[in-house]
């Protein structure tokens with residue numbers, strides 16, 4: 001298909017813009033081209049433009065999107081033009097050694113499952129390309145909106161994996177540090193997995209309010225109270241079974257280790273973009289012997305994962321659209337992007353509509 005399309009790109013570090021790009025050529029045999037309908041801006045897009053993954057020239061941003069299948073390759077059997085689909089931010093090949101070992105988000109190389117807006121053009125364009133379509137596309141159930149479906153691509157998949165990695169104990173205690181969108185979903189995940197007490201820590205009152213709406217039992221404003229002291233009080237001095245770090249910074253990571261009881265699990269979700277090392281608080285780590293586990297993750301992708309996340313929306317277990325703070329047309333994507341950077345007007349999660 002000839003012709004050009006509008007794409008929202010990283011022109012170089014610190015600079016973005018909408019430019020004309022060729023519509024992606026015919027997909028490879030296993031791949032598909034999607035006509036974009038709805039997308040979400042992610043804080044990761046902002047990190048990328050600030051140089052988190054190095055220099056890029058006119059690379060299309062975006063990795064949280066859904067749309068309509070436009071064309072499929074000759075070997076794609078499960079999808080056809082016209083299907084309404086969503087695709088995870090992470091699109092593994094499912095063939096390489098890391099995929100075969102079960103670490104699909106590390107496809108090919110560390111973090112290699114992350115292809116959109118990293119090693120190829122992302123989804124903030126009128127059309128985008130998806131590799132290994134049968135494994136990575138997922139049909140959106142009729143009664144799930146585009147907007148809700150977009151939240152499965154990263155916020156829900158990442159946040160829920162944070163809770164899964166935290167080894168939530170049925171009736172046990174769990175805390176989430178950082179109530180951004182992924183932290184909110186980690187708290188929901190902890191609740192769905194059966195935690196008996198879910199604690200949410202942040203300093204922005206609106207985020208703590210939303211955490212309560214999403215089912216956090218106790219919220220702690222760390223601007224007012226020492227979260228470690230409060231959590232120890234709430235757990236009668238034991239500490240929690242499961243602590244989730246959804247910020248990506250030294251203090252919340254060490255707080256997670258401090259408040260986790262012996263044998264408990266620390267689940268790191270945050271992106272740690274600064275400094276050469278992170279420090280572990282030696283004493284609260286039980287001088288290396290308290291049997292505390294630290295796990296890390298990158299958003300799990302694939303259609304089986306997506307089907308499960310969509311099922312949770314379809315059956316009313318979670319309404320991710322409560323996180324939507326703004327709506328924009330694609331023409332205003334650049335404005336929305338910079339608001340995501342400054343968090344102006346309480347920007348939390350903006351939805352971009354392509355039609």
Ligand SMILES: [Zn+2]
Nearest residue numbers: 042044064154
């Ligand atoms: Zn994202």
Ligand SMILES: [Zn+2]
Nearest residue numbers: 093096099107
């Ligand atoms: Zn792979």
